[in-house]
Amino acid sequence: MNITVVKHPLVQHKLGLLREGDISTMKFRQLTHELARLLAYEATRDFELESVTIDGWCGPIDIEQIKGKKVTVVPILRAGIGMLDGVLDLVPSAKISVVGLYRNEETLEPVPYFDKFVDSLDERIAIVIDPMLATGGSMNATIELLKRKGCKQIKAVVMVAAPEGVKAVNDAHPDVEIVTASLDSHLNENGYIIPGLGDAGDKIFGTKHA
Numbered sequence: 059m060n061i062t063v064v065k066h067p068l069v070q071h072k073l074g075l076l077r078e079g080d081i082s083t084m085k086f087r088q089l090t091h092e093l094a095r096l097l098a099y100e101a102t103r104d105f106e107l108e109s110v111t112i113d114g115w116c117g118p119i120d121i122e123q124i125k126g127k128k129v130t131v132v133p134i135l136r137a138g139i140g141m142l143d144g145v146l147d148l149v150p151s152a153k154i155s156v157v158g159l160y161r162n163e164e165t166l167e168p169v170p171y172f173d174k175f176v177d178s179l180d181e182r183i184a185i186v187i188d189p190m191l192a193t194g195g196s197m198n199a200t201i202e203l204l205k206r207k208g209c210k211q212i213k214a215v216v217m218v219a220a221p222e223g224v225k226a227v228n229d230a231h232p233d234v235e236i237v238t239a240s241l242d243s244h245l246n247e248n249g250y251i252i253p254g255l256g257d258a259g260d261k262i263f264g265t266k267h268a
């Protein structure tokens with residue numbers, strides 16, 4: 059399986075806090091931001107470096123810098139927006155592409171309603187962000203849009219993944235690495251991840267009606 063579960067203590071601690079049943083919108087949003095930053099650190103671990111010579115304070119010096127890679131961060135609306143600033147903390151010059159999808163509550167199929175991509179996708183690494191990978195329908199639809207636009211290097215960064223969604227993405231797109239804080243147990247009859255986080259979009263945007 060092409061999945062990395064980040065076991066770093068800070069990641070696991072913050073994920074645990076996110077699972078609290080009656081968590082406030084403010085706390086959920088803050089933890090999502092912090093967790094996204096840590097997951098982005100892991101997702102960028104294989105970015106290639108190159109040596110360049112610069113003028114240092116005591117003369118020319120060889121330093122390492124990230125090798126000409128262009129990045130686009132791709133939040134899946136709505137909930138992916140909650141992770142965006144955390145990822146941009148680490149890759150502040152990244153360009154942002156946006157994909158709007160919602161899950162039909164009965165069929166669980168993704169329904170597209172918006173997309174706007176940056177240029178030169180064939181030269182960019184795309185980091186797709188969404189807190190939840192449930193059936194995998196939304197992630198696969200986003201990956202397909204990116205590939206259709208020429209994107210060749212894609213990573214999926216999610217806070218929580220279900221085995222069903224990981225299988226769906228791995229089967230359709232074995233080249234796409236999934237980086238997550240947790241591989242949870244299963245999906246319930248409504249397509250929610252168990253134990254999961256509940257409805258991440260509602261919790262980030264404050265639209266949950268408990």
Ligand SMILES: O=P(O)(O)OC[C@H]1O[C@H](OP(=O)(O)OP(=O)(O)O)[C@H](O)[C@@H]1O
Pocket residue numbers: 134135136137138159160161162166168188189190191192193194195196197223249257258259260
């Ligand atoms: O893997 P899947 O089965 O496709 O489910 C995951 C999707 O469902 C949620 O979005 P939702 O449809 O609730 O939209 P929202 O972000 O606007 O709340 C979540 O943020 C993912 O995008």
Ligand SMILES: O=c1cc[nH]c(=O)[nH]1
Pocket residue numbers: 190192249250251252254255256257258259
């Ligand atoms: O568990 C789930 C599944 C889909 N979307 C969510 O927000 N949570």
Ligand SMILES: [Mg+2]
Pocket residue numbers: 137257258259260
């Ligand atoms: Mg939602």
